[in-house]
Amino acid sequence: MLALPRVLLPAALLLPLTAAAEELPAPLQALEADGLTVHGRFEAPTGLTGYAASAQGQPMTVFVTADGEHAVIGNLVDAEGENLSQAPLDRLVRGPxxxxxxxxxxxxxxxxxxxxxxERKVYVFTDPNCPYCRQFWQAARPWVEAGKVQLRHVMVGILAAKSPRQAVSMLAADDPAATLAAHEAGTPVEVLDSLPRRWELALQDNHTLMNSLSLVATPGIVYRQDGLLKTAQGMPRDGRLNEILGPRP
Structure with a gap:
């Protein structure tokens, strides 16, 4: 797939819509009736007005003609092949x-x-029985020990029958951080005889959150790059580790 470069539009041209601000053109009203959600308006070339929108979770741009009577759905590309739709979508749809x-x-x-x-926070969906989670924990030591990165292990229990009880026991430990460090260093998790209901429910919420991010493997990593969220699954290799954690200390 050809990756089109982004064009950054001035912030003044990226205008969130409010009910009091303006009435949508008729084509957009018709699209809204079919399930389109309009997130904001932005100026476009050649008399067009652009709208950042989404349908069924998919972002898209809609361009309305000067007379307000017609609309075209899709990306607008200039003579150099630059995608004029990406920056407004990032600002008005993906960013929020x-x-x-x-x-x-x-x-x-x-x-x-x-x-x-x-300075850098990285979320890691972690299963107690995931060997690649342990590899990532070990690989991240230079960044963590230098104070450059804090990993936030969102505990899940999906890989083994014992994983949920272990994950809940780690969350409910007197010192969860020390328990996690000991486990990743090779000390088995001490499973509680009685699991606190609070943490059982929290574990289920973590599973729901992981699914909402379309992550299906651990470690499931969520981080920020250029102001936007990115995800990675499994043990990152080569330059991807530096992308996630930053320059090596």
Whole structure:
């Protein structure tokens, strides 16, 4: 697939829509009746007006003609082949959605690994029986120990029958961070005889959050790059590790 470069439009041309701000052109009203959600308006070349929208979770741009009577759905590309649709979609659709997802991650049941003051935060969906989670934990030591990165292990239990009880026991431990570090260093998890219902429910919420991100393998990694969320699955290799964690200390 050809990756089209992004064009950054001035912020003044990316205008969120409010009910009081304007009435949508008739073609967009018709599309809204069919399930389209309009997130914002932006100026476009040649008398067109662009709208950042989404349908069934998929972002898209819609361009309305100057007379307001016709609309075209799709990307607008200039003479150099640059995609004029990507920047507005990132700003008006993906950006707010990513912020909401990041807030959901912040509220999830996770175990910290590293200093809270670290500039970079990386969320890792972690199963107690995932060997690649342990590899990632070990590979990240230079960044974590240098205070550059805090890993936030969103515990899940999906790989083995014993995983859910182990994950809940780690979350409910007196010192979850120390318990996680000991486990990743090779000390077996001490499973609680009675699992706190609070943490059982939290584990289920973590599973739901993982599914919502379309992550199906552990470690499932969520991080920020250029202001947008990105994900990775499995043990990152080569340059991808530096992309996730930043320059090696």
């Amino acid at each position: 959605k990513d912020a909401e997802t990041w807030a959901d991650l912040e509220q999830a049941a996770w175990i910290p690994d590293g200093e809270a003051s670290a």
